[in-house]
Amino acid sequence: MAQIPIITEASTTPSPKVITLRIARYNPQHDSNKKFMEFNIPYERWTTVLEAILEVKKYFDHSVAVRYSCRQATCGSCGMIINGKPRLACFTKISELNSNVVTVEPMNNFPVIRDLAVKFERLFNTHHKVKPYLIHDDSEITTDSKEFLQSPKELEKYIQFSNCIKCGLCNSACPTMATDSLFVGPQALAQAYRYVADSRDKGKDTRLKIIDESHGIWRCHFAGSCSQVCPKGVDPAMGIQLLRGYMLGFRS
């Protein structure tokens, strides 16, 4: 017979842990400065920062602007500065922050729309600029019987970079982005590598030419902050240095 565990009173009513959630409020249309609003939010070991923000929206102030969708680190919408570092709100548990105060602010190096929501136009433009698609003169569109075979080994060369969810955390952590908004940025450079390293792609020279300009790849100083904040293991810093390896003639 199945044993039913005895539930003690202590485990059914644990004392709720509470954090102070500080949310940056700012509307560029009429505010001159960012202000913080504070809320006391109970949390469990598994509560994420996004859940705490949604708690605020539900019970205290529904006007807090925040962008989110998948709640599982897949859509790349919920990037923000959490206790000083760029992170995904849905992928960051309050318990892992080891702090009684959790401060959330909009991502750096992205123009603010309102509160925690930022503009992504520039990231999408730089992403698009590096031609994030396979370039092949004999494309699937022109021939209907053609397959582009690839070995698992060839796949390994770029699969890590195709993990990118365009969340922008890397661009927010980058020290070059902090002062140069024309910089193409780690997100786009990692994507340039993703296609250059793909055995089916023939656009290497085109892409290398695109990023070889004054606000291009040479502005990277290999500080590595992009890789440290990336929530998907893309490691943009690796991609950028490998790309530069081609351009400097270290690799072919």
Next chain:
Amino acid sequence: MTNQDEHKEGIGGMINPRRYGIERVAYLLMRLSGLGLLAYFIGHIYETSSILKGQIGWNEFLELTQTNEGHIILAIVIAMCVFHTVNGIRVMLGQGGVGVGKPARPDYPYIPASQNVRHKMGIYSAIILAAIAMMYGLAVMFGE
């Protein structure tokens, strides 16, 4: 767009060494030592040009480096020089794609392969060698 509209972190964010590990500290030290060496280099050309004023001018100028302040400045120059050279070699190798790891299927917890022990060792070696060289320099200069 103004700076506030752009919401850029600015120079303060660029030089903040506290958030992203030793690699970001190395980035800051590389910039500071580069600029420091540039300043020293300009000062050095100016200083050595005093030989045009003959031996007396040269000796007068050289006395500036014989003071305590002069010794300390030279010790800092030694440290900057050693750090900048050793870390510079690491950075050049890294930027050529050497020692930055190999692409692989990423797995949780997604430790970035480019931020690896080899490069961390390079940074720590640069700092330790710079400290040793500086202390040796201080010992020689103050031990006269």
